[in-house]
Amino acid sequence: MKLKHRFVCVVTFTVIGLLGLHVVLFTGLPNLIPIDPVVRNDAVVGLRDISVGEHPHLRAGRKRLNKSNFTSDADFADANGTLPKSPRGEITHGRDNGQSFVASEPKTGEKDVLRNFKNTKVDKMLLLLTEKSRKKFDLSKFDSLDYLFFLKSLTSRLRKNRNTLPVYHNYKGDTNWERFHLGINQYSLYSPDDSSISSLLKDMNRMPIVDVDMKEGGTQLKLIITFEDEGQALMKPMRYPRSQETLPNHFYFVDYERHNAEIAAFHLDRALGFYRVPPTTGRLLNMTTEIKKFADRKLAKTFFYSPAGNLCFHGSCSYYCDTSHAICGHPDTLEVSMATFLPPEEVANRKTWRNPWKRSYSKHRKAYWEVYDDLCDKVRERPPYNQGRRLLDLMDITIFDFIIGNMDRHHYETFIDFGNDTYPIHMDHGRGFGKPNHDEMSIMAPVLQCCLIRYSTFIKLVKLYRGPQTLSDVFESFASQETIAPILTKPHLTAMNRRVAIILQVVDKCLEDNSVDEVIVDDHI
Template structure:
């Protein structure tokens, strides 16, 4: 969906100059509601976003940690990270030192072993570092300004390392804290892959006609010499994400099929793609969507819409915490591919269920109103990455445009579908 509007948006910092009239009217109603005035969700037009987010964090619930990790000894950052995984967030947003040290180790510690991730359909490596920690490495396959062709199906897209990095930062600035810490890293193919890699990987290393060191690995898609990753002459950049602790205990399920997943078939459509009542008939009322879970799916829908990710087929969670825990946000290599296209189907969960978490909506409204836009706060966060700049300017512009579209979908639920405010916008205490 490409948007054209004569309405000019004036809030400072926004790269999008387009105002969404439905969003503007909805926000006016939001600011005048008695249950918003004098609450933590009240808007102050002069208050910067990071201050607003800090106020919300004060209400964040403290959850338990995984018992089986509490007694593990060691002070390596990856161990401290895994021990600190909480029922309500993947990492503690208040512990800036641990997060920064973990990212630094992922970026700089020597690689002692390189393996192919056989669970991935594309070329992904598992790197073991000298302190015993592991990281998931995705090499650079696409330039930052390379757009995905409109004629290409989502399941044929090549993954982008920049999307993984940007998605982690976006998850963080939105206050979700559900995405694995991720940072850019430079690898030396000779030292970090050829000399320490498993045979299946090192057997694919070769020199190009101009003398650059290349490899192509082994996987289902794009793993042959025609799609080789080549260094300059042997240096490559990519993203590396922290390895997560086990998502299950005693064989408890830690994986859910996404109810709005796609068919991965050019000729087949899923039920939700042809039935706007899908949420009411096939999702609401199901036991696996009780408690906070359905609202978490709405958060994931918002997140995927912002980055343009159509490749969400399964979701995982830490079953050690039971049902009252968050859904992980991970595997975002197919985001940020189309800056001019807004994937409205990614918002199908929110549109069909007419549901959003109040804290999520409040953040979006704050970013829409300013003074800080989403593109601004995300770009500021991304400056810390050693491979910056991470996102092409056009993708930053798209983020600001998409914020207004999410708010419009919520507005339509109330004004067009005649849903009650409290049915659509739910405060479940999750920040």
């Protein structure tokens, strides 16, 4: 009997031991150790020193990010600790127990709510920068200058020798999409003065369609549209009304893509003077005569009429291509985005790079940078980030993604012909503009961890912060020309201006522990 009991005990403890080993192997040892960061009012990142005696398997002095400090909402306490009211007049409580990056509460009135997000710390930082270098940071002389003229004067300092793609050196384009390809250069996808871009947008908005194909790969349906001049565009259909926000319980990687987010990203890219997003516009399509008529058999057989009498289809893709996720017209009119194709890779090959700050795309695991804040030190040591412009380009992408609320930046591409001294192409923004009342501070992790921003980008943001034109004003000057305008609702326009102020607060925080020349780097781009 005793032997039987001993046998049962041995088996029980063996099973428990194996289960424990399974947990360690599959969840990671750090997840088993509760390391609660100390929240300090004067720090962006909560720090907790882990002594060797306490946990000898963890390197002493490692910093862990305070995740509550990497999340912010639209409403925050002000500098005196007073909780502001939301636009609905409710008292709201921020998630942050430490210092938040916030803009002060706007003045009352619809127009003022859109525009005024001032912060005393940012104002003080700008004053100190002006005193340090009036030539570089004093923008008061530009206050009366229109932002687009200011942007043109700023970008004119770029090197004049803009190398274009070698394959087009001896080629003259006959169509607008060919002229766009001809204009792709080492520093931008197009020049803001290129008249063929506006003509290309009109072509994608009006030109007759002659062929429709499904794009292979991806979790959601995308169609390749061919026009009568043989130009092509990537079409994303409307799934959401403009006012519908990302559901609070949805992860960033399961959200539907928004067609208007692609259009808005293009116009925002123009407003920021990056010119790295392929030309994109909106269009109203007749699903019967412009999609189904030219669809192949595989796509055509997915068309059906809904109980409401609307024409629908779902196509084929990895996840959201079935009857329950169908795309429906009203009754057969569908709003879509059209993004022009880049040159074929056979003639202008591109290299795909993994974003160092890529997310885990898991419900359970976090990426390294979400747990530890030393990733930038590692990134700075390896090419192409150890020299040249690429790390500053990543900071530009980070700022762009923070303004649109895009958490889905897993990879980026560059043209191989231009080597490493070129920009990353900004593509695939369908998961942006989902939460206008929530500022996802984790997107800003690269800037926070590297404490780095490009001088030209910083100056643009300062100009937009000072006014009189705000980022939403400049954005609307482009987006209002769309045939399916308005592209964004007012809460998203408000969020743009609010996030400009928050980015400048991040820079101010970095300047507390680093010199101006280390944080704000002028690479003449």
